[in-house]
Amino acid sequence: MSAVIVAIDGPSGTGKSSTSKAVASALGLSYLDTGAQYRAITWWMLTNGVPVDDAEAVAAASGKPVIVSGTDPAAPAISVDGADASGPIRTQEVTAAVSAVSAVPEVRARITDLQRSIAAGAAGGIVVEGRDIGTTVLPDADLKVFLTASPEARASRRSGELKGKDASDVSTTREALIKRDQADSSRKTSPLKKADDAVEVDTTELSLEQVVECVVTLVENAASEKSREAGTASVANEKAGQISK
Numbered sequence: 001m002s003a004v005i006v007a008i009d010g011p012s013g014t015g016k017s018s019t020s021k022a023v024a025s026a027l028g029l030s031y032l033d034t035g036a037q038y039r040a041i042t043w044w045m046l047t048n049g050v051p052v053d054d055a056e057a058v059a060a061a062s063g064k065p066v067i068v069s070g071t072d073p074a075a076p077a078i079s080v081d082g083a084d085a086s087g088p089i090r091t092q093e094v095t096a097a098v099s100a101v102s103a104v105p106e107v108r109a110r111i112t113d114l115q116r117s118i119a120a121g122a123a124g125g126i127v128v129e130g131r132d133i134g135t136t137v138l139p140d141a142d143l144k145v146f147l148t149a150s151p152e153a154r155a156s157r158r159s160g161e162l163k164g165k166d167a168s169d170v171s172t173t174r175e176a177l178i179k180r181d182q183a184d185s186s187r188k189t190s191p192l193k194k195a196d197d198a199v200e201v202d203t204t205e206l207s208l209e210q211v212v213e214c215v216v217t218l219v220e221n222a223a224s225e226k227s228r229e230a231g232t233a234s235v236a237n238e239k240a241g242q243i244s245k
């Protein structure tokens, strides 16, 4: 399969991470969780005493943390200043603060550069998931997918995940998801938005396996199309070369 760049965006809890990891594993592609990077910078702000609601203070500190993301879908990794951050970035404290930090333009500029350089280095192709991948980070991606699901389905999936760890009930989880989506959709810089040329997949009534199957097919079709276009271009170049001889 040719080295495809796949952008998967959508609101919280629609299945972006689960789907992206499974699709990347199935097709031998790299994987990048961009939400983890925004969580990592937020965690750094919190642990270094930067007031996360003070956009100027966040902007001034945004160049300080060294964030390194792994791209193996079987073992997604993220470190901040050399320390493994995969656990700490999933706390409720980080989840509650991440939308404020990710709305700061200086933070987005820095993380976007990082994401583009990781995607450019993925020689075998990559699945990149987030909120603004299709619209801003990789507007020339070979395939853009926008996952959606009803707030009820998303809340019930998340509550199932949190059982035993957190007292959140479905309705509290639902309100928190909606609040985060509103903040992410209404920020000025690169808001959460479906790209005009993205394929929308409503996962409300689908199992994870069905979503993965659907996206794998979309990626395979995009890869075939890319190979066909590359073949057509090389034949055209060859003909142009013969004519100019």
Ligand SMILES: Nc1ncnc2c1ncn2[C@@H]1O[C@H](COP(=O)(O)OP(=O)(O)OP(=O)(O)O)[C@@H](O)[C@H]1O
Binding pocket: 010, 011, 012, 013, 014, 015, 016, 017, 018, 019, 035, 157, 158, 161, 203, 206, 207, 208, 209, 211
């Ligand atoms: N189609 C599906 N059916 C049932 N459960 C699903 C489906 N897709 C994902 N899930 C489950 O829903 C939960 C949230 O999925 P996931 O973390 O992949 O979503 P996400 O869009 O990446 O969320 P976030 O943006 O908040 O990180 C997980 O527990 C996952 O196993």
Ligand SMILES: Nc1ccn([C@@H]2O[C@H](COP(=O)(O)O)[C@@H](O)[C@H]2O)c(=O)n1
Binding pocket: 012, 034, 035, 036, 038, 039, 098, 099, 100, 102, 103, 129, 130, 131, 132, 133, 180, 184
């Ligand atoms: N491309 C992205 C990805 C994420 N964000 C912000 O990070 C938050 C956490 O994302 P998760 O996928 O880990 O839940 C998210 O709520 C956004 O604020 C972003 O801005 N752009």
